[in-house]
Amino acid sequence: MSSTLAGAFGVAALFVAVLALVFAIQALRARTVPVEKTTPAPLPEPEPQPVLPEAKPGTVKAELRRLGKELEVTRGEVKETLQHLAIVRYDAFGDTGGKLSWSLALLDDHGDGVVLTSINSRADARTYAKEIKAFKSESKLSPEEEEAIETLAKEAGPTVD
Template sequence: MTLLSGTLPAIWWGIGVLGVLVIIAYVINIILFRRMKRFEEAYLTLKTFMSGGDLENILHEFKNKLGDHEAKLEQCGKRLDPIELKLKASVDRAAIVRYRAFENVGSDLSFALALLNQDGDGIVLNSIHSREDSRVYAKPVSGGESTYTLANEEKEVISKAMNGPKI
């Protein structure tokens, strides 16, 4: 009987501890249930805060619109790439220098005109005016230089076009 009398109080102690743990679990369960109810109320308020609409539907609608905008942006990018290449090759730098080619001509009727793109490629036109006639010469320009011999006025106008403002 000494064996039974020593174990019986330990069983009661275990039942008591288990009872206390059940009460603690029950209290925690009640606290969590109340928190969950407050969360549900806040969630319902959040879902319907924008003019009575459902937040999930509004977000889904915005997601669809964003996808449409991304597709349109991609289309615009595809359209702009060739336009940018063409624009880069087009004339956007121009300059003119007027000068007197001959001493016996009254005013600066001769001119040099440079028409270049962003890379410095294009042409330089040189019009030389005299009393008897007028002549126009065209020389290709690549990277601001020409394979032909350039007059001082042509070099000056190319330099102005390269360093001047873009059109």
């Protein structure tokens, strides 16, 4: 097989992987998820905040309070984004080298997201996407996919918000 043809297969596999990622993200966003998860993590008791008198609109104090509220909302939204990434590269078949196959886990702070896998051989490349919920999948995972997810679960620590 010529290097040009191999390069074309590589580009095609990458395109399919990115396309699968886009579809997976769209599916996750389109899904109507209740505010409370099926197994919610216990939330820490909020510390009582002193009641502060309302600042006059347009003052620095009022702007700081408004920005503080916006920051709290933004922090909550960031926890829902696919921001944690782990990739495992490997040789799927004994007759190929260079670790061209890979599994990529993209998860949010709750362990929800997607794992993408591209298995490359001499003749073709196949790409798979599997949904992940709380670091688990209903689909059977390959050892490499499990390794990518376990890497992110260890980074998250024993308690996940």
